[in-house]
Amino acid sequence: MREITFVQGINEAIAEEMRRDPKVFVMGEDVRLSAFGTTGGLVEEFGPERVRNTPISEAGFVGAGIGAAITGYRPVVEVQIASFFWVTMDQICNQMAKLRYMSGGQAKIPITLRTVCGVIGSAAAQHSETMYSSFLNVPGLKIAVPSNAHDAKGMLKAAIREDNPVLFFEHLRLGAKKGPVPDGDFTVPLGKAAVLREGKDVTIVALAWMVDLAMEAAAKLSESGISAEVIDVRSLAPLDKETIYASVKKTGRAIVVDEAHKTGSAASEIAACLAEDLFGSLHAPVKRVCSVDTPVPFSPPMENFVIPNTNQIVAAVQEVLEPVAR
Secondary structure (H helix, E strand, O other): OOOEEHHHHHHHHHHHHHOOOOOOEEEOOOOOOOOOOOOHHHHHHHOOOOOOEEEOOOOHHHHHHHHHHHOOOOOOOEEEEEEHHHHHHHHHHHHOOHHHHHHHOOOOOEEEEEEOOOOOOOOOHHHHHOOHHOOOOOOOOOEOOOOHHHHHHHHHHHHOOOOOOEEEEEHHHHOOEEOOOOOOOOOOOOOOEEEEEOOEEEEEEEOOOOHHHHHHHHHHOOOOOOOOEEEEEOOOOOOOOHHHHHHHHHHHHHHEEEEEEEOOOOHHHHHHHHHHHHHHHHOOOOOEEEEEEOOOOOOOOHHHHHOOOOHHHHHHHHHHHOOOOO
């Protein structure tokens, strides 16, 4: 099977869906220039009517995308950096997430909001957010967090075909990551996690770039005889509890790895679900490995201090494997 990068997977997904459905169009900041490569070549193939540059006015063009979705189009709206979502919160949380419910299902909202997220290397506090957790408390939104090229392409195609709004988070550190992706049309369903590595001693639940660190930690742990199972969440809403629970019931121990700040993170929600629903199956408390609760620093050493790393995951696993004092 051919191998392509995460960015190429995103680009192929958009282009294929635009060819498949003339109602699909792209809009956002610098989409013709393609600052990150994901929309490269689209304006040459589909023209300026379907690949629309917008002003730096996120609330305005997200609102325009919602209006287009209500009238039957399938906009793919690029909000260039996840931190810029903060200025769109009314449009996303008070309009996009609620209009289908408030219309009694009469209005479909087939809009996909794409954004780059995560610590990308000295981009500082206003350009380094991993903020998908902020939307977990907003019913009506689907949230995708792919970790590889295959899922980036397949999940984005599924998101564009979805009749409900989807927030699609793309970690920039994954952009050049290559992986096997089949030719031809395929989708990856939203709401289905993946078991990337089988194990029996502990479950490591991770998402986006943290999946790579979880796999590194699992390989490191295996050197000392510890068998770790790694779950790629892939989709936070809907959350595939069934796959996660099946793994934790088997291993009896769980670590949740999330680049978001620890307080109120996706890791916190997953850990709470495990504690609430699987308390009798747990041999140790669920541990979270997350970023420190502070704005992300510009300084590279401080930035590295704030975000999770492989050694922290290994240490958390070793901690939950220690005998529990009775």
